[in-house]
Amino acid sequence: MRRPLLDIEGLSARTADGQAVLLDVSLLMGPGEVHGLVGQSGAGKTSIAKAVLGILPRAITLNEGSIRFDGTELIGAPAATLDKLLGTDIALIPQDPMTALNPSRRIGAQLTDSLRLKAGLSKSAAMERARKLLEEVHLTDTRRILRAYPHELSGGMRQRVLIASAFALNPRLIIADEPTSALDVTVQKQILRLIRRLQREHETAVLFVTHDLGVVAQICDDVTVLFSGAVVEQTTVHHLFRHPRHVYTRALIASNPRYDQPGASLRPISDEVIADTLQSLDAKGAS
Amino acid sequence: MWYRILLNRLILAAVTLLGVAVVVFVLVRVVPGDPIAMMIAPGASEADIQDLRVRYGLDLPIVQQFTVWIKGILAGDFGKSFSLRQGVVGLVVGRVPATLELAGLALAIAMGLGVGIAVVATLARGRWLETLIDNVNGLVLAVPDFIWALVFVLVLGVLWPVLPISGRVDPRLDLDLASNFYLAEAFFTGQFKLVGHLLTHMIMPAVALALPLAAIIARVMKGALQEAMLQDYVVLARIKGFSRLRIVLQEAMRNAVVPVLSLTGVQFTFLVGGTVIVERIFSYPGIGNMAIDAVINRDLPLIQGLVLAFAIMFILINLAVDLITIVLNPRLRHG
Structure with missing residues (x-):
């Protein structure tokens, strides 16, 4: 592997009352790779994303490990270093497009502010660039959209705007935090394809947080399966679906709804599997 | 929509x-005290x-008195003052600008400070400065305006006499003003020395x-800002690497200002009510002072x-607040 772009090593975090949120999580991403973080709710996937972005809630503290971006340690880095990296080299595609845009500012203003502040473009140059970005995410009538307020756009359109905003400064790493889970199914596919295409064109690395293995299969190169804050399995997507090693991974794959077998009932992950998984994690922790 | x-x-x-x-007409006639007795020698x-x-x-019977009064008002005649022997309209209109300017200045100071x-306090979240601000704020909240007025007179007017304690202008001053809006007129005609004098x-x-x-503004605004700071779009702005001050002013402020504004409108009417006593303390020639004499x-x-x-002022203030709220909230504009 080339020099890693994102190198998370032995990351552990716990809540104020001592509950473990992350347990010795390590993860390696090269430039231009798409890495999936999968797991049930509460598995810690969003906490990892937030830790990278430095926006973990106050109640959660990182007590061990390191997060290096292109060789720079992010944990405990001075605010100036983070402010320089964030937005320019690291960007976020948020989960819920309905709340991630400021309701009282026009789309144009929200899309151009980092172009003006971070890239130093003039107002008119930034507007022109923003218009091109909107075209890149397949929005038409871009001039109207730039003048519109968020409530005048649909959820899918807003998510496209947010994707345009994430790619605006051509970052090297984008963190996509369940970017499709708030959208309806038909729009989900388009948005995934859009992220995949832009990611290839810009050679951007994407850390893709999701609970949906179908999404992982569609978009990711590598994948980390999390359970209860710990890594259960880490491999390529190809491998994961062909030869899932861990019992939990197998159960997770089996629980995915199969659209090619109509009438088949859903298979929830059994308590037995969960107990086994917890036991295996304990064994790992003890060793 | 607008109209x-x-x-x-x-x-x-x-x-x-x-x-x-109706209420004021009945009230002033029910309370004890005979206007005629005040006019005439013992x-x-x-x-x-x-x-x-x-x-x-x-x-006349009270109902008839009322209809006479209302008929006069509809013709633009609010009657004649018993004590000053002049038309009420002229007296009030002559004094309203002084009160409006005082209340306006007070509102500007309150909003700026608040x-x-x-x-x-939002930027100092979780540090000792926030605690200090909260405590001082609570203290200030508990002291009414006329107590402040008396303290100021005592400290800055008597013990360390740096500011004039009575009136609107020095009576020896020769004013070259056409309206009773002294402060506004002096400002817009470029008489800045007079502006300074009026401000003292x-x-x-x-x-x-x-x-x-x-x-009050500081407390409510702080709550609104801190809530706004938790919104997804503010978190996203943080991830864009903007400074904390920019995020507070650009992202959080505008959405936090709406609840604060409606509250300020209501509270401002209390401030206007407060002018009655404060004008009295400073012998300030506004309608509040005049009301006490009356x-x-x-x-x-x-x-x-x-x-x-006063009622007309309250109504206009509330109307202005509603209109500003609509301007600030794009979602209401199209509703």
Whole structure:
């Protein structure tokens, strides 16, 4: 592997009352790779994303490990270093497009502010660039959209705007935090394809947080399966679906709804599997 | 949309004013104290008193008195002051600008202070400075405006006399002004020395009126800002690497300002009410000061006129607040 772009090593975090949120999580991403973080709710996937972005809630503290971006340690880095990296080299595609845009500012203003502040473009140059970005995410009538307020756009359109905003400064790493889970199914596919295409064109690395293995299969190169804050399995997507090693991974794959077998009932992950998984994690922790 | 809101408000305002007119008219006649007794020298004969009573229409039944008064108002005549022997309209209109300027200045100070303190407290989240601000704020909140006024007079007017403690201008000054809006006119005609002079007279009463409102604004604004800071779009702005100050001002402020504004509108009417006592303390020639004289003299037409003037100011303030709220919130604009 080339020099890693994102190198998370032995990351552990716990809540104020001592509950473990992350347990010795390590993860390696090269430039231009798409890495999936999968797991049930509460598995810690969003906490990892937030830790990278430095926006973990106050109640959660990182007590061990390191997060290096292109060789720079992010944990405990001075605010100036983070402010320089964030937005320019690291960007976020948020989960819920309905709340991630400021309701009282026009789309144009929200899309151009980092172009003006971070890239130093003039107002008119930034507007022109923003218009091109909107075209890149397949929005038409871009001039109207730039003048519109968020409530005048649909959820899918807003998510496209947010994707345009994430790619605006051509970052090297984008963190996509369940970017499709708030959208309806038909729009989900388009948005995934859009992220995949832009990611290839810009050679951007994407850390893709999701609970949906179908999404992982569609978009990711590598994948980390999390359970209860710990890594259960880490491999390529190809491998994961062909030869899932861990019992939990197998159960997770089996629980995915199969659209090619109509009438088949859903298979929830059994308590037995969960107990086994917890036991295996304990064994790992003890060793 | 705009004119519909305006029309609604005008109808509502007319109803409100009629209600105020009835209440004040009845009240000033029910409370003890005889206006005629205040006008006439002690020891006047019963016949003289009855004479005056007839002259001012006070012998008529109350309903009839009311219709006479309302008919006059509809013709633009609010009656004649008992004590000053001049038309009420002229007296009130001559004094309203002084009160408006004082209240306006106080509001500007309150908003500047309140918003500034809220922003600093938000930036100082979780540090000792935030605790200090909260505590001082609570203290200021508990002290009413007239206490501040008395403290200011004592400290800055008597113990360390740096500011004038009475009036609106130095009476020896030769004013070259066409309107009674001294401060605004002096400012817009470029007489900045006069502006400074006026401000030395207005600053103590204005700050006294402003402090309680500033504390309320600071408290509510801080809460609104801290809630806004948790919104997804603010978190996203943080991830864009913007400075904390920019995020507070650009992302959080505008959405936090809406609840603060509606509250400020209500509270501002209390501030205008507060001018009555504070103007008295500083012998400031506004309608509040005049209202106290009018009550002491049982000057019924003047009291009625002044109360209506206050009512009109309250209605206009609330209308302005509603319109500004619509301008600030794009989602309401299209509704």
